[in-house]
Amino acid sequence: MSSDSPMRVTAALLVIGDEILSGRTKDKNIGFLADYLTAIGIDLREVRVVPDDEDGIIEAINALRARNTYLFTTGGIGPTHDDITADCVAKALGVSIDHDPRAVALLRERYPDPKDLNESRLRMARIPAGADLIDNPISKAPGFMVGNVIVMAGVPSIMQAMLENVTPRLKTGVKLQSVSVDSGGLPEGIYASGLGAIQKDHPDVIIGSYPHFDGQTFRNQIVLRGRDVTALERAKIAVEAMLKGLAENDKTIPL
Amino acid sequence: MSSDSPMRVTAALLVIGDEILSGRTKDKNIGFLADYLTAIGIDLREVRVVPDDEDGIIEAINALRARNTYLFTTGGIGPTHDDITADCVAKALGVSIDHDPRAVALLRERYPDPKDLNESRLRMARIPAGADLIDNPISKAPGFMVGNVIVMAGVPSIMQAMLENVTPRLKTGVKLQSVSVDSGGLPEGIYASGLGAIQKDHPDVIIGSYPHFDGQTFRNQIVLRGRDVTALERAKIAVEAMLKGLAENDKTIPL
Numbered sequence: 001m002s003s004d005s006p007m008r009v010t011a012a013l014l015v016i017g018d019e020i021l022s023g024r025t026k027d028k029n030i031g032f033l034a035d036y037l038t039a040i041g042i043d044l045r046e047v048r049v050v051p052d053d054e055d056g057i058i059e060a061i062n063a064l065r066a067r068n069t070y071l072f073t074t075g076g077i078g079p080t081h082d083d084i085t086a087d088c089v090a091k092a093l094g095v096s097i098d099h100d101p102r103a104v105a106l107l108r109e110r111y112p113d114p115k116d117l118n119e120s121r122l123r124m125a126r127i128p129a130g131a132d133l134i135d136n137p138i139s140k141a142p143g144f145m146v147g148n149v150i151v152m153a154g155v156p157s158i159m160q161a162m163l164e165n166v167t168p169r170l171k172t173g174v175k176l177q178s179v180s181v182d183s184g185g186l187p188e189g190i191y192a193s194g195l196g197a198i199q200k201d202h203p204d205v206i207i208g209s210y211p212h213f214d215g216q217t218f219r220n221q222i223v224l225r226g227r228d229v230t231a232l233e234r235a236k237i238a239v240e241a242m243l244k245g246l247a248e249n250d251k252t253i254p255l
Numbered sequence: 256m257s258s259d260s261p262m263r264v265t266a267a268l269l270v271i272g273d274e275i276l277s278g279r280t281k282d283k284n285i286g287f288l289a290d291y292l293t294a295i296g297i298d299l300r301e302v303r304v305v306p307d308d309e310d311g312i313i314e315a316i317n318a319l320r321a322r323n324t325y326l327f328t329t330g331g332i333g334p335t336h337d338d339i340t341a342d343c344v345a346k347a348l349g350v351s352i353d354h355d356p357r358a359v360a361l362l363r364e365r366y367p368d369p370k371d372l373n374e375s376r377l378r379m380a381r382i383p384a385g386a387d388l389i390d391n392p393i394s395k396a397p398g399f400m401v402g403n404v405i406v407m408a409g410v411p412s413i414m415q416a417m418l419e420n421v422t423p424r425l426k427t428g429v430k431l432q433s434v435s436v437d438s439g440g441l442p443e444g445i446y447a448s449g450l451g452a453i454q455k456d457h458p459d460v461i462i463g464s465y466p467h468f469d470g471q472t473f474r475n476q477i478v479l480r481g482r483d484v485t486a487l488e489r490a491k492i493a494v495e496a497m498l499k500g501l502a503e504n505d506k507t508i509p510l
Contacts, residue, residue, distance in 0.1 A: 019465055021299045022433070023289030024478060030285075030304070034278030044276045046311070047304035049285070052463070056301070079444045080464040081451035111444075120447030138468065155468045178277070189334045189366075192375030196336035208273055208307070209335040210280065213393065213410045223279060 007227060009042045009173035012064035015049040016057055016075040016085055017154055028156045029074045036163060041175040042070070052082045054091075061092040065149055070170065072163075075154030077143065079120040085151060086144075090128035093147055100127035103142050110140035135165045145169065174227045181239050183209075183220040185251040194242040195222065202235040204228055262482065264297045264428035267319035270304040271312055271330040271340055272409055283411045284329045291418060296430035297325070307337045309346075316347040320404050325425065327418075330409030332396065334375040344404055345383035355382035358397050365395035390420045400424065429482045436494050438464075438475040445504045449497040450477065457490040459483055 013033050019025040030047055037044045045068055050056045057076075065071040076085030090097035103125035111117040124141035127133065134143035134150070136158055143152045143162040152162040183191060188209055199207045205226040211218045222239055226232040268288050274280040285302055292299045300323055305311045312331075320326040331340030345352035358380035366372040379396035382388065389398035389405070391413055398407045398417040407417040438446060443464055454462045460481040466473045477494055481487045 015302075018461065018463055018480075019478065020285075021289055021302070022431070022480065023286060023291075023293050023299075024433070025465065026286040030275075031278060031281040034276055036278075038278050044278075045306060047270075047276070047302075049302035051300065078464070078466060079447040081447070081454050082463045116444075118444060118448065120451075121444035123447070124444075139473075155466060157468055157470060176277070178279070189371070189373060189376035189379075192334040192336070192378070193373065196375075199336050206273065208337045209333070210274055211333060211410060213412055215412065218394075223274065225273075225277065 007174045009070070009171055010045045010068045011037055011042050011070040011072060012046045012048070012068045013044060014057075014060050014064055014071060014073045015047065015154075016052065016073060017049075018051045018082070020049050020075075021051055029154070029159050032156065032160060033072060033074075033163070038176060038178075040167065040170070041172040042170065043173070043176065052076060052084060054084060054088055057085065057088040058092045061089060061149065065092070065147065068148075070148050070150060072150045072152060074152050074159050077124065077141065077151060077153055079123050079141075083123065086126050086128065089146060089149055089151055093128060093149070095129045095146070097126055097128045099125045100131070100133070102133055103127050106133075106136075106140045106142055132169070134162045137161050137165075176225050176227055177229055177232055178223060178225045179232060179236050181222045181224070181236060181243070183222060184243060184247065186220070186243060186246055186249060187218070187251065188220055190246055190249045191222075191243060194246065195239065198235060198238045198242060202231065202238070204231045205235040207235065207239070262429045264325070264426055265300045265323045266292055266297050266325040266327060267301045267303070267323045268299060269312075269315050269319055269326060269328045270302065270409075271307065271328060272304075273306045273337070275304050275330075276306055284409070284414050287411065287415060288327060288329075288418070293431060293433075295422065295425070296427040297425065298428070298431065307331060307339060309339060309343055312340065312343040313347045316344060316404065320347075320402065323403075325403050325405060327405045327407060329407050329414050332379065332398065332406060332408055334378050334396075338378065340406055341381050341383065341399075344401060344406055348383060348402055348404070350384045350401070352381050352383045354380045355386070355388070357388055358382050361388075361391075361395045361397055387424070389417045392416050392420075431480050431482055432484055432487055433478060433480045434487060434491050436477045436479070436491060436498070438477060439498060439502065441475070441498060441501055441504060442473070443475055445501055446477075446498060449501065450494065453490060453493045453497060457486065457493070459486045460490040462490065462494070 076083045128146045131144040131146035138158045152159045208223045331338045383401045386399040386401035393413045407414045463478045
Protein backbone atom coordinates (compact mmCIF):
# COMPACT_ATOMS: atom_id res chain seq x y z
CA MET A 1 0.00 0.00 0.00
CA SER A 2 1.29 3.49 -0.75
CA SER A 3 1.25 6.21 1.83
CA ASP A 4 -1.56 7.84 -0.16
CA SER A 5 -3.91 4.94 0.51
CA PRO A 6 -6.91 5.98 2.58
CA MET A 7 -6.12 3.05 4.86
CA ARG A 8 -2.52 3.92 5.47
CA VAL A 9 -1.25 7.11 7.06
CA THR A 10 2.49 7.32 7.68
CA ALA A 11 4.78 9.57 9.67
CA ALA A 12 8.42 10.27 10.32
CA LEU A 13 9.95 11.90 13.38
CA LEU A 14 12.93 14.25 13.27
CA VAL A 15 14.56 14.78 16.67
CA ILE A 16 16.71 17.92 16.59
CA GLY A 17 19.43 18.60 19.11
CA ASP A 18 23.13 18.18 19.86
CA GLU A 19 22.24 17.17 23.40
CA ILE A 20 20.66 13.88 22.31
CA LEU A 21 23.67 12.91 20.18
CA SER A 22 26.17 13.78 22.91
CA GLY A 23 24.27 11.63 25.39
CA ARG A 24 23.67 14.59 27.73
CA THR A 25 19.91 14.30 27.29
CA LYS A 26 18.22 10.92 26.89
CA ASP A 27 15.43 11.16 24.34
CA LYS A 28 11.97 10.37 25.69
CA ASN A 29 10.01 11.50 22.66
CA ILE A 30 10.70 8.65 20.20
CA GLY A 31 9.08 5.94 22.33
CA PHE A 32 6.19 8.19 23.33
CA LEU A 33 5.41 9.24 19.77
CA ALA A 34 5.73 5.64 18.53
CA ASP A 35 3.13 4.45 21.05
CA TYR A 36 0.87 7.44 20.46
CA LEU A 37 0.86 7.25 16.66
CA THR A 38 0.35 3.49 16.65
CA ALA A 39 -2.66 3.99 18.92
CA ILE A 40 -4.31 6.50 16.57
CA GLY A 41 -3.65 4.55 13.36
CA ILE A 42 -0.60 6.39 12.02
CA ASP A 43 2.46 4.27 11.08
CA LEU A 44 5.75 5.71 12.26
CA ARG A 45 8.06 4.71 9.41
CA GLU A 46 11.36 6.40 10.25
CA VAL A 47 13.09 8.41 12.94
CA ARG A 48 16.17 10.57 12.55
CA VAL A 49 18.18 12.40 15.19
CA VAL A 50 20.30 15.27 13.85
CA PRO A 51 22.41 17.99 15.47
CA ASP A 52 21.62 21.73 15.56
CA ASP A 53 23.05 22.21 12.07
CA GLU A 54 21.04 24.05 9.43
CA ASP A 55 22.05 22.06 6.34
CA GLY A 56 21.53 18.71 8.04
CA ILE A 57 18.13 19.72 9.43
CA ILE A 58 16.89 21.02 6.07
CA GLU A 59 18.08 17.89 4.24
CA ALA A 60 16.31 15.66 6.75
CA ILE A 61 13.08 17.71 6.66
CA ASN A 62 12.90 17.49 2.88
CA ALA A 63 13.72 13.78 2.71
CA LEU A 64 11.19 12.83 5.38
CA ARG A 65 8.28 15.11 4.49
CA ALA A 66 8.38 13.94 0.87
CA ARG A 67 7.78 10.30 1.66
CA ASN A 68 5.40 10.39 4.59
CA THR A 69 1.92 11.72 5.23
CA TYR A 70 3.31 13.71 8.17
CA LEU A 71 6.67 14.76 9.51
CA PHE A 72 6.86 15.53 13.23
CA THR A 73 9.83 17.41 14.65
CA THR A 74 10.88 17.86 18.26
CA GLY A 75 13.32 20.38 19.67
CA GLY A 76 14.92 23.67 18.70
CA ILE A 77 12.01 26.10 19.12
CA GLY A 78 13.16 28.01 22.22
CA PRO A 79 14.61 31.54 22.47
CA THR A 80 18.37 30.80 22.23
CA HIS A 81 20.75 30.92 19.25
CA ASP A 82 20.79 27.13 18.88
CA ASP A 83 17.00 27.08 18.37
CA ILE A 84 16.85 27.11 14.57
CA THR A 85 14.07 24.64 13.77
CA ALA A 86 11.42 27.16 12.64
CA ASP A 87 13.85 28.92 10.30
CA CYS A 88 15.01 25.57 8.87
CA VAL A 89 11.42 24.46 8.25
CA ALA A 90 10.70 27.72 6.40
CA LYS A 91 13.82 27.30 4.26
CA ALA A 92 13.04 23.65 3.54
CA LEU A 93 9.51 24.51 2.44
CA GLY A 94 10.58 27.65 0.58
CA VAL A 95 8.24 29.93 2.53
CA SER A 96 8.95 33.16 4.37
CA ILE A 97 9.19 33.41 8.14
CA ASP A 98 8.45 36.32 10.44
CA HIS A 99 6.98 37.20 13.80
CA ASP A 100 3.45 35.84 13.67
CA PRO A 101 0.89 38.22 15.25
CA ARG A 102 -1.04 35.28 16.75
CA ALA A 103 2.14 33.90 18.34
CA VAL A 104 3.20 37.36 19.54
CA ALA A 105 -0.23 37.72 21.21
CA LEU A 106 0.33 34.41 23.03
CA LEU A 107 3.74 35.55 24.22
CA ARG A 108 2.20 38.80 25.45
CA GLU A 109 -0.06 36.76 27.71
CA ARG A 110 3.03 35.08 29.13
CA TYR A 111 5.13 38.28 29.29
CA PRO A 112 2.60 41.06 30.01
CA ASP A 113 5.33 43.60 30.81
CA PRO A 114 6.63 44.82 27.41
CA LYS A 115 10.23 44.97 28.67
CA ASP A 116 10.10 41.21 29.38
CA LEU A 117 9.13 40.44 25.80
CA ASN A 118 12.63 41.04 24.45
CA GLU A 119 14.06 40.13 21.04
CA SER A 120 15.16 36.67 22.14
CA ARG A 121 11.74 35.74 23.44
CA LEU A 122 10.16 37.14 20.31
CA ARG A 123 12.18 34.53 18.39
CA MET A 124 9.63 32.02 19.73
CA ALA A 125 6.98 33.86 17.69
CA ARG A 126 8.86 33.32 14.41
CA ILE A 127 6.47 31.12 12.44
CA PRO A 128 6.67 30.14 8.75
CA ALA A 129 4.05 31.72 6.50
CA GLY A 130 0.89 29.65 6.14
CA ALA A 131 1.35 27.73 9.39
CA ASP A 132 -1.38 26.87 11.87
CA LEU A 133 -0.35 27.29 15.49
CA ILE A 134 -0.39 24.46 18.03
CA ASP A 135 -1.24 25.47 21.59
CA ASN A 136 1.35 25.09 24.31
CA PRO A 137 -0.52 25.09 27.63
CA ILE A 138 2.71 24.94 29.65
CA SER A 139 4.88 27.81 28.46
CA LYS A 140 2.66 29.46 25.77
CA ALA A 141 5.28 29.61 22.96
CA PRO A 142 3.38 27.68 20.30
CA GLY A 143 4.28 24.79 18.05
CA PHE A 144 2.96 24.89 14.50
CA MET A 145 1.88 22.83 11.53
CA VAL A 146 2.86 23.98 8.04
CA GLY A 147 2.19 21.79 5.03
CA ASN A 148 2.60 18.28 6.41
CA VAL A 149 5.27 19.29 8.92
CA ILE A 150 4.35 19.43 12.61
CA VAL A 151 6.85 21.30 14.76
CA MET A 152 6.83 20.60 18.49
CA ALA A 153 8.96 21.41 21.53
CA GLY A 154 11.65 19.02 22.75
CA VAL A 155 10.71 19.15 26.43
CA PRO A 156 8.66 15.94 26.75
CA SER A 157 5.73 17.34 28.74
CA ILE A 158 5.30 20.21 26.26
CA MET A 159 5.73 17.88 23.26
CA GLN A 160 3.03 15.59 24.64
CA ALA A 161 0.60 18.48 25.17
CA MET A 162 1.23 19.78 21.64
CA LEU A 163 0.72 16.30 20.21
CA GLU A 164 -2.66 16.04 21.94
CA ASN A 165 -3.60 19.48 20.62
CA VAL A 166 -2.68 18.77 17.00
CA THR A 167 -4.29 15.32 16.85
CA PRO A 168 -7.81 16.49 15.85
CA ARG A 169 -6.25 18.06 12.72
CA LEU A 170 -4.60 14.81 11.57
CA LYS A 171 -6.08 12.20 9.32
CA THR A 172 -5.61 8.77 10.79
CA GLY A 173 -5.62 5.37 9.18
CA VAL A 174 -7.04 2.02 10.11
CA LYS A 175 -5.25 1.13 13.29
CA LEU A 176 -2.61 -1.55 12.99
CA GLN A 177 -3.70 -4.28 15.41
CA SER A 178 -1.11 -6.31 17.23
CA VAL A 179 -1.15 -9.68 18.97
CA SER A 180 1.72 -11.36 20.80
CA VAL A 181 2.44 -15.05 21.23
CA ASP A 182 4.98 -16.13 23.84
CA SER A 183 7.21 -18.87 22.47
CA GLY A 184 6.76 -20.78 25.72
CA GLY A 185 10.50 -21.10 26.21
CA LEU A 186 11.17 -22.34 22.68
CA PRO A 187 14.34 -20.79 21.27
CA GLU A 188 14.13 -18.70 18.10
CA GLY A 189 16.39 -21.10 16.22
CA ILE A 190 13.83 -23.89 16.64
CA TYR A 191 10.81 -21.99 15.33
CA ALA A 192 12.53 -19.61 12.89
CA SER A 193 11.98 -21.73 9.78
CA GLY A 194 8.34 -22.46 10.65
CA LEU A 195 7.75 -18.78 11.37
CA GLY A 196 9.31 -17.78 8.05
CA ALA A 197 6.93 -20.13 6.26
CA ILE A 198 3.94 -18.68 8.11
CA GLN A 199 5.08 -15.16 7.13
CA LYS A 200 5.15 -16.24 3.47
CA ASP A 201 1.63 -17.71 3.77
CA HIS A 202 0.24 -14.57 5.45
CA PRO A 203 1.54 -11.59 3.49
CA ASP A 204 -1.03 -9.19 4.99
CA VAL A 205 0.36 -9.78 8.46
CA ILE A 206 3.76 -8.50 9.62
CA ILE A 207 5.41 -11.10 11.83
CA GLY A 208 8.41 -10.40 14.04
CA SER A 209 10.27 -12.35 16.70
CA TYR A 210 11.77 -10.45 19.61
CA PRO A 211 14.16 -12.02 22.05
CA HIS A 212 14.47 -10.29 25.38
CA PHE A 213 17.46 -11.15 27.57
CA ASP A 214 17.09 -10.35 31.25
CA GLY A 215 20.70 -11.17 32.12
CA GLN A 216 19.94 -14.83 32.74
CA THR A 217 17.39 -16.17 30.30
CA PHE A 218 15.90 -15.25 26.94
CA ARG A 219 12.18 -14.82 26.65
CA ASN A 220 10.95 -14.70 23.07
CA GLN A 221 7.79 -12.97 21.90
CA ILE A 222 6.36 -13.45 18.44
CA VAL A 223 4.44 -10.31 17.47
CA LEU A 224 1.88 -10.28 14.64
CA ARG A 225 0.59 -6.98 13.28
CA GLY A 226 -2.01 -6.20 10.67
CA ARG A 227 -5.11 -4.19 9.83
CA ASP A 228 -7.36 -7.14 9.01
CA VAL A 229 -8.40 -8.75 12.29
CA THR A 230 -9.49 -11.98 10.61
CA ALA A 231 -6.18 -12.36 8.79
CA LEU A 232 -4.38 -11.61 12.03
CA GLU A 233 -6.32 -14.27 13.91
CA ARG A 234 -5.62 -16.85 11.18
CA ALA A 235 -1.89 -16.14 11.34
CA LYS A 236 -1.92 -16.31 15.13
CA ILE A 237 -3.59 -19.74 15.03
CA ALA A 238 -0.92 -20.91 12.57
CA VAL A 239 1.86 -19.68 14.87
CA GLU A 240 0.33 -21.36 17.91
CA ALA A 241 -0.09 -24.65 16.03
CA MET A 242 3.49 -24.44 14.81
CA LEU A 243 4.82 -23.83 18.34
CA LYS A 244 2.73 -26.70 19.71
CA GLY A 245 4.28 -29.05 17.17
CA LEU A 246 7.74 -28.00 18.33
CA ALA A 247 7.08 -28.11 22.06
CA GLU A 248 9.16 -31.24 22.60
CA ASN A 249 12.33 -29.53 21.38
CA ASP A 250 15.23 -28.52 23.55
CA LYS A 251 14.41 -25.30 25.41
CA THR A 252 17.72 -24.97 27.22
CA ILE A 253 19.39 -23.10 24.36
CA PRO A 254 18.25 -19.51 24.18
CA LEU A 255 18.40 -18.53 20.51
CA MET B 256 36.87 20.17 10.47
CA SER B 257 36.19 17.33 8.08
CA SER B 258 35.58 13.83 9.33
CA ASP B 259 39.00 12.91 7.90
CA SER B 260 40.78 15.18 10.36
CA PRO B 261 42.94 13.20 12.80
CA MET B 262 41.27 15.16 15.60
CA ARG B 263 37.73 14.37 14.60
CA VAL B 264 36.22 10.93 14.35
CA THR B 265 32.51 10.75 13.59
CA ALA B 266 29.86 8.06 13.72
CA ALA B 267 26.26 7.41 12.82
CA LEU B 268 23.92 4.84 14.36
CA LEU B 269 21.30 2.92 12.42
CA VAL B 270 18.69 1.26 14.63
CA ILE B 271 16.90 -1.47 12.67
CA GLY B 272 13.56 -2.87 13.71
CA ASP B 273 9.79 -2.53 13.31
CA GLU B 274 9.43 -3.01 17.06
CA ILE B 275 11.05 0.35 17.88
CA LEU B 276 8.83 2.24 15.43
CA SER B 277 5.64 0.57 16.64
CA GLY B 278 6.50 1.47 20.24
CA ARG B 279 6.50 -2.17 21.32
CA THR B 280 10.16 -1.99 22.28
CA LYS B 281 11.67 1.17 23.76
CA ASP B 282 15.15 1.74 22.38
CA LYS B 283 17.92 1.72 24.96
CA ASN B 284 20.83 1.69 22.54
CA ILE B 285 20.78 5.30 21.27
CA GLY B 286 21.44 6.88 24.67
CA PHE B 287 23.99 4.23 25.62
CA LEU B 288 25.95 4.57 22.38
CA ALA B 289 25.80 8.39 22.59
CA ASP B 290 27.37 8.36 26.07
CA TYR B 291 29.90 5.68 25.14
CA LEU B 292 31.13 7.28 21.92
CA THR B 293 31.34 10.73 23.52
CA ALA B 294 33.50 9.22 26.27
CA ILE B 295 35.98 7.68 23.81
CA GLY B 296 36.24 10.75 21.57
CA ILE B 297 33.95 9.75 18.71
CA ASP B 298 31.24 12.26 17.71
CA LEU B 299 27.84 10.70 17.12
CA ARG B 300 26.52 12.86 14.28
CA GLU B 301 23.25 11.20 13.29
CA VAL B 302 20.87 8.45 14.30
CA ARG B 303 18.24 6.80 12.14
CA VAL B 304 15.60 4.25 13.08
CA VAL B 305 14.22 2.25 10.15
CA PRO B 306 11.88 -0.74 9.81
CA ASP B 307 12.84 -4.28 8.72
CA ASP B 308 12.66 -3.29 5.07
CA GLU B 309 15.54 -4.12 2.73
CA ASP B 310 15.46 -1.04 0.49
CA GLY B 311 15.18 1.36 3.41
CA ILE B 312 18.00 -0.32 5.33
CA ILE B 313 20.35 -0.32 2.32
CA GLU B 314 19.61 3.33 1.55
CA ALA B 315 20.33 4.33 5.15
CA ILE B 316 23.53 2.25 5.31
CA ASN B 317 24.91 3.88 2.20
CA ALA B 318 23.94 7.42 3.20
CA LEU B 319 25.40 7.11 6.68
CA ARG B 320 28.60 5.16 6.00
CA ALA B 321 29.60 7.62 3.27
CA ARG B 322 29.66 10.63 5.53
CA ASN B 323 30.98 9.28 8.80
CA THR B 324 34.13 7.57 9.99
CA TYR B 325 31.99 4.72 11.32
CA LEU B 326 28.45 3.47 10.99
CA PHE B 327 27.12 1.36 13.85
CA THR B 328 23.98 -0.72 13.40
CA THR B 329 21.84 -2.43 16.02
CA GLY B 330 19.24 -5.14 15.50
CA GLY B 331 18.27 -7.69 12.88
CA ILE B 332 21.02 -10.29 13.26
CA GLY B 333 19.07 -13.16 14.84
CA PRO B 334 17.84 -16.41 13.25
CA THR B 335 14.33 -15.38 12.12
CA HIS B 336 13.06 -14.21 8.72
CA ASP B 337 12.90 -10.58 9.82
CA ASP B 338 16.63 -10.58 10.63
CA ILE B 339 18.02 -9.17 7.39
CA THR B 340 20.73 -6.77 8.52
CA ALA B 341 23.77 -8.85 7.44
CA ASP B 342 22.36 -9.41 3.96
CA CYS B 343 21.49 -5.70 3.63
CA VAL B 344 25.02 -4.68 4.66
CA ALA B 345 26.52 -7.06 2.07
CA LYS B 346 24.24 -5.63 -0.64
CA ALA B 347 24.97 -2.04 0.38
CA LEU B 348 28.71 -2.65 0.24
CA GLY B 349 28.51 -4.78 -2.89
CA VAL B 350 30.25 -7.77 -1.33
CA SER B 351 29.20 -11.41 -1.20
CA ILE B 352 27.77 -13.06 1.90
CA ASP B 353 27.90 -16.67 3.00
CA HIS B 354 28.25 -18.86 6.06
CA ASP B 355 31.52 -17.78 7.60
CA PRO B 356 33.58 -20.74 8.91
CA ARG B 357 34.70 -18.74 11.97
CA ALA B 358 31.12 -17.86 12.82
CA VAL B 359 29.96 -21.43 12.20
CA ALA B 360 32.66 -22.61 14.63
CA LEU B 361 31.34 -20.22 17.28
CA LEU B 362 27.79 -21.47 16.77
CA ARG B 363 29.07 -25.07 17.09
CA GLU B 364 30.34 -24.18 20.57
CA ARG B 365 26.86 -22.96 21.42
CA TYR B 366 25.02 -25.84 19.67
CA PRO B 367 27.34 -28.84 20.06
CA ASP B 368 24.67 -31.29 18.90
CA PRO B 369 24.63 -31.03 15.05
CA LYS B 370 20.83 -31.42 14.94
CA ASP B 371 20.48 -28.23 17.03
CA LEU B 372 22.50 -26.23 14.54
CA ASN B 373 19.70 -26.04 11.98
CA GLU B 374 19.40 -23.82 8.93
CA SER B 375 17.76 -20.97 10.83
CA ARG B 376 20.51 -20.82 13.43
CA LEU B 377 23.12 -21.04 10.70
CA ARG B 378 21.65 -17.76 9.36
CA MET B 379 23.46 -16.14 12.31
CA ALA B 380 26.75 -17.24 10.70
CA ARG B 381 26.01 -15.36 7.47
CA ILE B 382 28.77 -12.74 7.39
CA PRO B 383 29.72 -10.43 4.49
CA ALA B 384 33.04 -11.21 2.78
CA GLY B 385 35.99 -9.38 4.29
CA ALA B 386 34.38 -8.80 7.68
CA ASP B 387 36.08 -9.15 11.05
CA LEU B 388 33.95 -10.82 13.68
CA ILE B 389 32.99 -9.19 16.97
CA ASP B 390 32.71 -11.53 19.95
CA ASN B 391 29.34 -12.05 21.59
CA PRO B 392 30.03 -13.43 25.07
CA ILE B 393 26.32 -13.85 25.83
CA SER B 394 24.85 -15.91 23.00
CA LYS B 395 27.90 -16.55 20.76
CA ALA B 396 26.37 -15.45 17.42
CA PRO B 397 28.90 -12.76 16.48
CA GLY B 398 28.60 -9.19 15.34
CA PHE B 399 30.99 -8.02 12.66
CA MET B 400 32.84 -5.07 11.22
CA VAL B 401 33.14 -4.74 7.45
CA GLY B 402 34.60 -1.63 5.90
CA ASN B 403 33.54 1.12 8.28
CA VAL B 404 30.26 -0.58 9.21
CA ILE B 405 29.94 -2.17 12.65
CA VAL B 406 27.01 -4.55 12.99
CA MET B 407 25.76 -5.32 16.49
CA ALA B 408 22.83 -7.08 18.13
CA GLY B 409 19.72 -5.17 19.22
CA VAL B 410 19.43 -6.76 22.66
CA PRO B 411 21.05 -4.04 24.83
CA SER B 412 23.28 -6.30 26.97
CA ILE B 413 24.68 -8.03 23.86
CA MET B 414 25.08 -4.71 22.00
CA GLN B 415 27.03 -3.31 24.94
CA ALA B 416 29.34 -6.33 25.10
CA MET B 417 29.98 -6.15 21.35
CA LEU B 418 30.70 -2.42 21.60
CA GLU B 419 33.31 -3.07 24.29
CA ASN B 420 34.85 -5.79 22.14
CA VAL B 421 35.11 -3.71 18.98
CA THR B 422 36.44 -0.56 20.68
CA PRO B 423 40.17 -1.51 20.52
CA ARG B 424 39.82 -1.65 16.71
CA LEU B 425 38.42 1.88 16.41
CA LYS B 426 40.36 5.07 15.94
CA THR B 427 39.22 7.70 18.35
CA GLY B 428 39.52 11.46 18.27
CA VAL B 429 40.33 14.09 20.80
CA LYS B 430 37.56 13.84 23.30
CA LEU B 431 34.98 16.62 23.22
CA GLN B 432 35.05 18.14 26.70
CA SER B 433 31.89 19.49 28.22
CA VAL B 434 31.12 21.93 31.04
CA SER B 435 27.72 22.96 32.33
CA VAL B 436 26.64 26.23 33.87
CA ASP B 437 23.32 26.40 35.71
CA SER B 438 21.48 29.60 34.84
CA GLY B 439 20.72 30.10 38.54
CA GLY B 440 17.02 30.41 37.86
CA LEU B 441 17.44 32.98 35.07
CA PRO B 442 15.02 32.29 32.22
CA GLU B 443 16.39 31.56 28.75
CA GLY B 444 14.70 34.65 27.31
CA ILE B 445 16.78 36.89 29.59
CA TYR B 446 20.19 35.44 28.71
CA ALA B 447 19.53 34.30 25.12
CA SER B 448 20.91 37.40 23.42
CA GLY B 449 24.03 37.51 25.64
CA LEU B 450 24.58 33.80 25.05
CA GLY B 451 24.26 34.24 21.29
CA ALA B 452 26.91 36.98 21.42
CA ILE B 453 29.26 34.71 23.42
CA GLN B 454 28.73 31.92 20.88
CA LYS B 455 29.77 34.31 18.10
CA ASP B 456 32.88 35.33 20.06
CA HIS B 457 33.88 31.71 20.76
CA PRO B 458 33.48 29.78 17.49
CA ASP B 459 35.60 26.83 18.73
CA VAL B 460 33.10 26.14 21.49
CA ILE B 461 29.62 24.73 20.90
CA ILE B 462 27.16 26.40 23.28
CA GLY B 463 23.67 25.09 23.94
CA SER B 464 20.92 26.00 26.39
CA TYR B 465 18.68 23.24 27.69
CA PRO B 466 15.52 23.92 29.63
CA HIS B 467 14.25 21.09 31.77
CA PHE B 468 10.68 21.24 32.99
CA ASP B 469 9.87 19.10 36.01
CA GLY B 470 6.12 19.77 35.86
CA GLN B 471 6.38 22.86 38.04
CA THR B 472 9.51 24.86 37.29
CA PHE B 473 12.07 25.18 34.51
CA ARG B 474 15.71 24.62 35.32
CA ASN B 475 18.05 25.78 32.56
CA GLN B 476 21.52 24.40 31.92
CA ILE B 477 23.97 26.08 29.58
CA VAL B 478 26.31 23.45 28.16
CA LEU B 479 29.63 24.33 26.53
CA ARG B 480 31.52 21.73 24.52
CA GLY B 481 34.87 21.83 22.79
CA ARG B 482 38.20 20.10 22.30
CA ASP B 483 40.38 23.00 23.47
CA VAL B 484 40.19 23.16 27.25
CA THR B 485 41.54 26.71 27.39
CA ALA B 486 38.98 27.99 24.88
CA LEU B 487 36.28 26.15 26.82
CA GLU B 488 37.33 27.76 30.09
CA ARG B 489 37.38 31.22 28.49
CA ALA B 490 33.86 30.76 27.15
CA LYS B 491 32.66 29.45 30.50
CA ILE B 492 34.02 32.55 32.27
CA ALA B 493 32.23 34.74 29.72
CA VAL B 494 28.94 32.90 30.34
CA GLU B 495 29.28 33.19 34.11
CA ALA B 496 30.06 36.90 33.88
CA MET B 497 27.10 37.43 31.57
CA LEU B 498 24.74 35.58 33.95
CA LYS B 499 26.06 37.57 36.93
CA GLY B 500 25.28 40.81 35.11
CA LEU B 501 21.71 39.62 34.58
CA ALA B 502 21.11 38.26 38.08
CA GLU B 503 18.75 41.07 39.05
CA ASN B 504 16.27 40.16 36.33
CA ASP B 505 12.89 38.59 36.87
CA LYS B 506 13.27 34.85 37.52
CA THR B 507 9.59 34.09 37.85
CA ILE B 508 9.07 33.61 34.11
CA PRO B 509 10.45 30.28 32.97
CA LEU B 510 11.60 30.79 29.38
